[in-house]
Amino acid sequence: MATRTGQDGLSRERIVDAAIAMLDEGGDGALTFRALSTRLKTGAGAIYWHVANKSELLSAATDAILAEALRSDEADTSPRGQIRAIALGLFDAIDEHPWVGGQLSRLASQAGTLQIFERIGQQVEALGVPAGEQFYAASALLNYILGSAGQNAANARVHEPGTSRADLLGAEAAVWTSLDPATFPFLHRVARQMGDHDDREQFMAGIDLILAGISAGR
């Protein structure tokens, strides 16, 4: 019964894995069907036998990363702890695969986004938020997460793939400092904080702010 399903022979899984590897290595622009088929030592059109088109391939790659990220075994089982764990899991996954952030923020109601929304919604319910307010509360958390994801991806895109986080923030802080203090007083004032803040901590502070707002409403 051992039909060929190993090293050789194309498969959807092999294609998705290769796509993820290429996206990780070279970012958004690195994934082309030509480069992909070269890497897989096959013809350009062969991929279309297993995958409908590039858009579906990107969705599959994104969903694969998300499925991994959402497989949390968080010790803290309180709804608040669960929500924080979901958010952190996503942040770390996007930090490791910045292209996922871009994908997420431009894909509405794709499988992956719906999964995230469901997970958050369940915990919002567990939090004791009244039925009529759960939809808004969960949406706020989701949109905040997706916005942060998009910015994270955008930051990774402008700098070359290897840039360290410190250099990245430093460069941004330098831009802010160079702005006219009269028209940009706020950016000028917080430029220092921008230079050496912790992205992850900042991200979680936003989650906590929304959670506080949800609690304050009752």
Added chain:
Amino acid sequence: MATRTGQDGLSRERIVDAAIAMLDEGGDGALTFRALSTRLKTGAGAIYWHVANKSELLSAATDAILAEALRSDEADTSPRGQIRAIALGLFDAIDEHPWVGGQLSRLASQAGTLQIFERIGQQVEALGVPAGEQFYAASALLNYILGSAGQNAANARVHEPGTSRADLLGAEAAVWTSLDPATFPFLHRVARQMGDHDDREQFMAGIDLILAGISAGR
């Protein structure tokens, strides 16, 4: 002194205006240099004399819409009222030009994004948030806005440009209802609310949630 600067003769402004019109009419994919040069009755390469490349053109188009959107003359001068006015102005602008949402969510620290951040930051300061927390508070608001912008743009992208908001939400609600209730209890439960909720109200509810969280912290 009347050198030719009217109907004929290309200019950066005419190019940006034409680009905005094309993006409004056909969405993200409709803007190509070929179609643009046809519309402007000029050669493909002529545009490059006034604009560095497509990316710069998109930024200029986005910034033009944002500048308009941020020119608010809100009566309510309280910091909270100002923040709400900024958010609403952006929501309406993106609702009218969905491609701006996509642009915003994939452009970090472009001129437009910085302007928004500055405006929000100033009001966060006026709100009386301690200096050390202003950066996080303003970031949370910004990321939420950008996330909502991206989802808005994504929703517009999947359906054809003419689709009414009711049809759009109805289609989405139908998808949620069709999901397995065992694995997607939350989505199933809120599908009805999804079907007939008010996007604008939902968006502002998120802003209010974050503002409540900011106040609750003190």
Added chain:
DNA sequence: ACCTGAACACCGTTCAAGT
């Protein structure tokens, strides 16, 4: 200084032809 338009180096996708 500004514009033309052919040419270059790419894309995603299709499809007859092979095995």
Added chain:
DNA sequence: ACCTGAACACCGTTCAAGT
């Protein structure tokens, strides 16, 4: 059933040549 690879219909961008 699965794969090949040439071909098609596009892109953004460049650049010699024009005015």
